[in-house]
Amino acid sequence: MLLLLLLTNAFVLLPWAGAGRIIGGTKVKAHSRPYMAFLEIKSGSKPSWCGGFLIRPDAVLSAAHCVDMRWRPRVTVILGAHNIRRQEKSQQRIPVVKRVIHPQYSRKDGKNDIVLLKLKKKANITGNVQCISIAKENERVSAGDLCTVSGWGQTSKKEVLSDVLMEVELEVKNEEICEQLSSNFQCQSMICVGDEDSKKATSHGDSGGPLVCNKKAYGIVSHALKKNHFAEVFTRISHFEPWIQKQLKRFSRKAISCFPFSD
Template identity: 65%
Template sequence: MLLLLLLTNAFVLLPWAGAGRIIGGTEAKVHSRPYMAYLEVKNKTKSSRCGGFLIRPDAVLSAAHCMDIEKIVSVTVILGAHNISDEECSQQKISVGQWDIHPEYSREGFINDIVLLKLEQNATINEYVKCISIPKKNKHVRVGTKCNVPGWGWTSKEEDSTDVLREVKLKVQKEKICQRAFSDYEPQSMICVGDEKSKKATYKGDSGGPLVCNEKAHGIVSYGCDRNLFPEVFTRISHFEPWIHEQLKMFSLQDIPGSPSSD
């Protein structure tokens, strides 16, 4: 699971740099999460990793903080991977042509922590690579729902890493739990999630990955507290569905030869 090292007390689930590790989880069944994307973000001096997920053959959703890096040189998405260190024949490596961070994203409090990436070419949909659906506007997942979070992030606070995709089951919590823990928590645009016993969590490197509930991607791994594994905050996708829809329309327009936005 993936995240950049950005903050102090709050953790970003990025190459955990953000929440980026899967702690207390298990190895995912090979190619059982075909929507998963592995992001490699590079600038002139370093590279970082994050998670993401395919929602259309040409579009991947992730966390905005994954792209909150100066002077990015390249972004590559790897689809169809299980062991990210192997050159698996199932893998598709596709460059990102552009990315749209939510216009009201703020690093302070990880407000509106969402980014949509446009692939330079469409992914080939097959048994290893598939899209996952997202909920309609304001369709909330219920408190108590157990959801799945896959990722390649750290597997412990001691920076133990994994090359294979792992996953963890986490429960949607009451909003007041995160409101007490985080001063910038916004119920309308965030989801409070976690394991009360604090034995399971996402961590560094998991940022940008999906919170999958009832076969839909309801959340995006965003942030938590480095001192405690519980609770964690995920971006609420349904709140941003209108914005996502508009960006996807713009992506499609750009693909039309001769259109103003394709020049």
């Protein structure tokens, strides 16, 4: 899946080799995560894939490293999918017309790893396609909180992309764990997540997918730490919420509502 760019203290997931993997997860009920987006990315001769999530009918959040390429990629968002290898009637394929990468994003150390994608047309909100709320500026998760990550990535190092959406439950860890593993870890803008038993992970990806806690997106899959393959770094959405809202206003001056996902 995603190739690994080895850094001094961490490795960042590179997008051009794939979308990532869910290890130790389970299949989700079809269309039970209607906010999930599958990103098809074409730059040069080789396609790649990433995850993302719908936060407004015209906007998807993902990781900047998914679309930060030398040649401007053509990105298509697929919404309403469960089995990505089938043309399900529920699926909506919408091209991306604008990508807004955070101005302080650093490919070298994975800082500010966030991108907002503007869709060519608004998604049709249905039972299979819905938005998810994002954490506000003052909202944070705490160590010990259990959250989930969904994706279509590999289920083991030897597997190919999963046909159907998978999900894994991970625990928010004490920030000191990631600080000890990487000098690049920033508490303010990153979340430390992992599994003490080393049986569950998204270590090679699900890049761009959401860390969902209590039906709200708090993080974005960013990168893993090389000294502990099951200590992972997620972009902290609450830190970037003011920036996200500013970009959404630029997308459309009119307020666009989207009733958030709920079970």
